[in-house]
Amino acid sequence: MKNWIKVAAVSDIPTNGGACVKVADLQIAIFNFSKENRWFATQNLCPHKKEMVLSRGLIGSDQNRPKVACPFHKKTFSLEDGSCLSGEDYTIQTYPVKIENEMVFVEV
Amino acid sequence: MEKILVIGNGMVGYKFCEKFVAKGGLNSFRLTVFGEEDKRAYDRVQLSSYFTNPDFNSLALSSENWYEDQGVELLLNDKIIAVDTVKKQVTSESGLIRDFDKLIIATGSSCFIPPIKGMDKEGVFAYRTIDDLDAIIAYSKTCKTAAVLGGGLLGLEAAKAIKDLDLEAHVVEFAPRLMPRQLDTAGATLLREKIEASGVQIHLSKSTKEISGNGSIEGLSFNDDTFLKVDMLVVSAGIRPNDMLGKVMGLTLGDRGGIVVDNTLETSIKDVFAIGEVALFDGMIFGLVAPGYEMAEVLAHNLLSEDTQFFSAPDLSTKLKLIGTEVGSFGDALSEAQGDSYPIIYQDSLKGIYKRINICKKENILLGGVLVGDTSSYGMLLQMTLNKMKLPETPSSLITPATTEGATGLSVVDLPDDALICSCENITKEGICNPIKEGEAISLNELKKCTKAGTGCGGCIPMINELIEATLQSLGKDVKKYICEHFTYTRQELYSLIQVKSYKSYASVLDNLGKGSGCETCKPLVVSLLASIWNDLILDNNNDTAQDTNDRFLANIQRGGTYSVVPRIPGGEITPDKLIVIGEVAKKYDLYTKITGGQRIDMFGASLSDLPMIWETLIAAGFESGHAYGKSMRTVKSCVGSSWCRYGVQDAVGFAIEIEHRYKGIRSPHKLKSAVSGCVRECAEAQCKDFGIIATEKGWNLYVCGNGGAKPQHGSLLAVDLDRATCIRYIDRFLMFYIKTAEPLMRTSKWIHTLSGGIDYLKEVILDDSLGICADLERQMQHHVDSYICEWKDVVETPSKRSKFTHFVNSSQEDSTIEFVPMRDMKMPKPWESS
Numbered sequence: 001m002k003n004w005i006k007v008a009a010v011s012d013i014p015t016n017g018g019a020c021v022k023v024a025d026l027q028i029a030i031f032n033f034s035k036e037n038r039w040f041a042t043q044n045l046c047p048h049k050k051e052m053v054l055s056r057g058l059i060g061s062d063q064n065r066p067k068v069a070c071p072f073h074k075k076t077f078s079l080e081d082g083s084c085l086s087g088e089d090y091t092i093q094t095y096p097v098k099i100e101n102e103m104v105f106v107e108v
Numbered sequence: 109m110e111k112i113l114v115i116g117n118g119m120v121g122y123k124f125c126e127k128f129v130a131k132g133g134l135n136s137f138r139l140t141v142f143g144e145e146d147k148r149a150y151d152r153v154q155l156s157s158y159f160t161n162p163d164f165n166s167l168a169l170s171s172e173n174w175y176e177d178q179g180v181e182l183l184l185n186d187k188i189i190a191v192d193t194v195k196k197q198v199t200s201e202s203g204l205i206r207d208f209d210k211l212i213i214a215t216g217s218s219c220f221i222p223p224i225k226g227m228d229k230e231g232v233f234a235y236r237t238i239d240d241l242d243a244i245i246a247y248s249k250t251c252k253t254a255a256v257l258g259g260g261l262l263g264l265e266a267a268k269a270i271k272d273l274d275l276e277a278h279v280v281e282f283a284p285r286l287m288p289r290q291l292d293t294a295g296a297t298l299l300r301e302k303i304e305a306s307g308v309q310i311h312l313s314k315s316t317k318e319i320s321g322n323g324s325i326e327g328l329s330f331n332d333d334t335f336l337k338v339d340m341l342v343v344s345a346g347i348r349p350n351d352m353l354g355k356v357m358g359l360t361l362g363d364r365g366g367i368v369v370d371n372t373l374e375t376s377i378k379d380v381f382a383i384g385e386v387a388l389f390d391g392m393i394f395g396l397v398a399p400g401y402e403m404a405e406v407l408a409h410n411l412l413s414e415d416t417q418f419f420s421a422p423d424l425s426t427k428l429k430l431i432g433t434e435v436g437s438f439g440d441a442l443s444e445a446q447g448d449s450y451p452i453i454y455q456d457s458l459k460g461i462y463k464r465i466n467i468c469k470k471e472n473i474l475l476g477g478v479l480v481g482d483t484s485s486y487g488m489l490l491q492m493t494l495n496k497m498k499l500p501e502t503p504s505s506l507i508t509p510a511t512t513e514g515a516t517g518l519s520v521v522d523l524p525d526d527a528l529i530c531s532c533e534n535i536t537k538e539g540i541c542n543p544i545k546e547g548e549a550i551s552l553n554e555l556k557k558c559t560k561a562g563t564g565c566g567g568c569i570p571m572i573n574e575l576i577e578a579t580l581q582s583l584g585k586d587v588k589k590y591i592c593e594h595f596t597y598t599r600q601e602l603y604s605l606i607q608v609k610s611y612k613s614y615a616s617v618l619d620n621l622g623k624g625s626g627c628e629t630c631k632p633l634v635v636s637l638l639a640s641i642w643n644d645l646i647l648d649n650n651n652d653t654a655q656d657t658n659d660r661f662l663a664n665i666q667r668g669g670t671y672s673v674v675p676r677i678p679g680g681e682i683t684p685d686k687l688i689v690i691g692e693v694a695k696k697y698d699l700y701t702k703i704t705g706g707q708r709i710d711m712f713g714a715s716l717s718d719l720p721m722i723w724e725t726l727i728a729a730g731f732e733s734g735h736a737y738g739k740s741m742r743t744v745k746s747c748v749g750s751s752w753c754r755y756g757v758q759d760a761v762g763f764a765i766e767i768e769h770r771y772k773g774i775r776s777p778h779k780l781k782s783a784v785s786g787c788v789r790e791c792a793e794a795q796c797k798d799f800g801i802i803a804t805e806k807g808w809n810l811y812v813c814g815n816g817g818a819k820p821q822h823g824s825l826l827a828v829d830l831d832r833a834t835c836i837r838y839i840d841r842f843l844m845f846y847i848k849t850a851e852p853l854m855r856t857s858k859w860i861h862t863l864s865g866g867i868d869y870l871k872e873v874i875l876d877d878s879l880g881i882c883a884d885l886e887r888q889m890q891h892h893v894d895s896y897i898c899e900w901k902d903v904v905e906t907p908s909k910r911s912k913f914t915h916f917v918n919s920s921q922e923d924s925t926i927e928f929v930p931m932r933d934m935k936m937p938k939p940w941e942s943s
């Protein structure tokens with residue numbers, strides 16, 4: 001069953017950047033596109049070398065599709081569907097996010 | 109639904125599945141694949157890399173779940189042992205029976221094992237599968253020497269692998285030269301010299317009589333009564349198609365094996381096809397993967413479409429790097445075609461370069477050729493051959509070194525429209541130029557997206573770049589090096605705009621000059637410009653999330669997501685007390701310590717949340733950030749100089765320390781390194797630095813634009829016998845000029861080649877102030893020096909910045925996935941997973 005889980009305050013997540021939250025044993029990366037006022041959440045694990053680092057990657061857009069670049073080898077992933085935009089056969093898990101009363105919720 | 113059954117899950121079998129799925133084949137067919145190996149298809153071409161990185165995943169051709177996700181049935185570790193072409197059924201070793209409507213045989217080939225006495229001894233291996241490699245690696249632990257039987261392409265690659273396993277390596281070849289199928293005698297001789305110089309011993313014209321040894325191999329006895337003592341033998345003497353099934357099914361086979369196929373890849377029985385290294389087309393087995401991929405494409409297309417495509421004999425040209433030596437062989441390399449073909453040969457034994465082209469005088473075209481030691485002209489020569497292009501007036505100019513760059517007089521523009529540029533994706537010159545002309549693409553990335561060109565092996569990318577530039581130019585468009593899709597400016601333009609408009613944050617630059625949300629290319633670039641121009645702290649003005657991870661957390665991210673800590677140790681000089689502090693910090697936080705190549709100490713394995721505490725201690729002891737994470741000044745190496753060394757003529761350490769303090773923290777297009785040597789003996793290696801100084805009796809000589817790293821280059825002498833103040837003034841000007849004008853991520857050593865006039869021009873600008881900008885450059889540098897603040901000191905003292913150094917924002921726990929393993933007397937991160 002899926003639940004909306006309160007994971008952090010909006011102010012905990014840096015503007016135009018990402019941060020990692022812990023939900024039980026799961027590590028989830030939350031991304032805040034402050035300029036566009038959009039939020040995304042994905043797994044924190046980079047599928048390439050299995051490093052827990054996606055939240056520390058640079059976010060941005062690829063033809064208006066929001067993406068994150070892994071800080072290790074700069075493979076990029078769509079934040080909308082988790083597909084790998086640098087042409088490799090990886091997919092990352094994405095999670096729905098919502099903001100209520102200045103708190104960030106993730107559906108897990 | 110009709111059923112397609114593929115026997116063999118190797119490179120070509122997989123490619124067929126990929127193409128078939130991509131063309132929507134699963135809408136009308138069910139697809140089942142049987143593979144004898146216990147692993148899903150992997151990249152055999154890169155097999156040798158497994159010796160240095162035994163990670164199956166980096167070789168796998170698809171993700172683990174690809175087959176399942178697509179709905180392809182994959183049955184591994186199960187060999188097909190019988191086929192009934194009447195009932196249209198196959199039987200596998202494990203007893204599975206499957207029906208098919210169409211059967212595709214992609215069983216590849218095996219190593220040919222010559223019938224030599226003693227081949228069954230322990231320690232003799234084939235070289236084809238990951239299982240072979242695992243066995244070789246395991247056995248090599250007990251060996252000191254090993255030989256490879258066969259001096260062709262694969263044999264030489266195997267020899268390199270053996271060398272990488274730290275064994276003494278030998279290559280035994282029956283023919284009188286290496287790579288007898290691709291190289292002529294002179295080319296092969298040069299290759300042999302180069303390979304022997306790298307430590308692999310080559311034995312030519314050797315026919316092996318027997319593999320001797322008692323149970324396990326002890327050596328090779330040759331027919332000329334010589335003997336080579338070795339502990340292991342890897343056989344790479346050619347391939348034999350795996351055509352057993354074809355034989356029992358009664359398919360037509362070639363005299364020397366291989367399942368005969370026609371130009372639709374159908375065998376002698378209807379609805380049975382063969383592709384890859386098992387298929388014999390036009391009397392040939394192609395031992396390369398590209399023709400196999402082409403077969404997969406043609407077959408997948410024909411099964412799904414009405415308009416039939418035909419397979420035709422492929423071009424077997426190759427370009428590769430063998431044990432560090434570049435080798436290329438194209439077209440009719442050995443000039444075997446009869447008639448009026450004559451060779452032109454260029455040889456420079458000193459540089460180790462041999463080039464030969466075969467010319468057809470009558471038609472005035474290129475037939476083929478051989479390149480050893482320098483394959484930079486391979487792409488162009490191959491194109492000329494394939495397209496039968498007319499030769500320039502002096503054909504020898506094609507291979508003799510050009511006096512100035514690009515003087516061969518040939519460019520991609522001269523190629524015919526249907527010249528194949530990207531052979532992986534089958535894209536012609538026209539296919540690349542049209543989208544540019546129609547405005548669909550103006551950059552390599554856009555072109556990759558709309559055409560897929562350059563997305564395979566990448567070998568064609570230099571040509572594609574040339575085509576883009578030439579096409580844009582022909583359209584009268586300014587060929588600008590735009591940063592990325594978010595900014596239609598060059599780095600230099602952005603630099604001026606930021607300066608004039610006084611933007612201080614990435615957000616304001618993007619809002620005013622760019623579009624979209626930015627990306628990993630423009631973000632670090634813009635914040636680096638902001639830092640170069642204003643020298644504000646790099647984490648201020650909300651710029652932290654636009655910094656690369658390393659700059660955002662002021663430390664280098666390393667395996668496991670831990671960070672390294674590098675305090676500045678100017679000139680490499682350090683007091684015993686400071687050494688003790690480093691020791692104590694490393695001990696307390698359990699960090700791996702190493703003396704770096706930059707004359708300082710690196711501590712590895714710090715967790716994100718420990719970084720502020722570590723730096724608090726270091727700063728209290730008088731250390732500062734070493735900026736090892738930034739595109740900024742790294743180290744100024746020094747030698748002890750006149751204070752201790754009996755040859756020293758000036759105080760090298762003192763000068764190095766002064767310089768390191770002056771430029772520390774400065775942000776630049778790429779990192780900056782320097783060194784100061786106390787005399788001409790040059791112990792500090794100043795000539796391989798971005799700027800380096802060597803003491804003379806009268807003062808200091810200043811060298812610029814040297815580089816170690818990937819493409820070493822000696823620095824050029826900018827000025828001689830300078831006093832310290834003048835030397836610093838010149839460096840100020842030099843660095844500021846570089847920072848303002850270089851392309852992103854371009855070291856000084858490359859930048860100097862972008863200045864027309866090179867070092868002479870640089871002398872005019874910096875020594876004679878030919879542009880009249882030197883006063884400005886000096887003022888800007890002085891601003892940098894005056895406004896320097898240690899970034900780490902600022903973080904340690906600023907609680908709001910300090911609190912950002914945590915792995916989770918909602919928990920104070922550490923990342924539990926980080927694991928270490930012991931190494932010598934310290935530790936290292938657990939190596940990357942292999943499966």
Ligand code: SRM
Pocket residue numbers: 664665666672673674702703704705706707708709710736742743779781796797814815816817818819855
């Ligand atoms: C630690 C050290 C190796 C060592 O164990 O000795 C090292 C380690 C790294 N080097 Fe280096 N280099 C180190 C000396 C060198 C040297 C030797 C020197 O400086 O005298 C060179 C050749 C000289 C030169 O740069 O001209 C060198 C040429 C490179 C290059 C290639 C640069 C090039 O122009 O080709 C890279 C890649 C890059 O910067 O893009 C690189 C990149 C790296 C990175 C940053 C790669 C990375 O992102 O993880 C490594 C990070 C280490 C860390 O976590 O702190 N490192 N690296 C040395 C640190 C020196 C220091 O105290 O700061």
Ligand SMILES: Cc1cc2nc3c(=O)[nH]c(=O)nc-3n(C[C@H](O)[C@H](O)[C@H](O)COP(=O)(O)OP(=O)(O)OC[C@H]3O[C@@H](n4cnc5c(N)ncnc54)[C@H](O)[C@@H]3O)c2cc1C
Pocket residue numbers: 115116117118119120121122142143144145152153154155156186187188189214215216217235236237262265350353383384385386394395396397398400428
């Ligand atoms: C070390 C090495 C380096 C190479 N380097 C290059 C290079 O640089 N450039 C290049 O172009 N080519 C290179 N090649 C050649 C290239 O790997 C082959 O051309 C390519 O793998 C052929 O693909 P294939 O699918 O036909 O055969 P394979 O990749 O051999 O696959 C055939 C598969 O079928 C399986 N099989 C066989 N019989 C059965 C059965 N009865 N039932 C079920 N499964 C079966 C086999 O186990 C195997 O997994 C290299 C090869 C090797 C070994």
Ligand code: SF4
Pocket residue numbers: none
């Ligand atoms: S050479 Fe430099 S970049 Fe390469 S592994 Fe060694 S330290 Fe890392």
Ligand code: FES
Pocket residue numbers: 046047048049050051070071072073074075
């Ligand atoms: S670990 Fe993420 S790109 Fe390599």
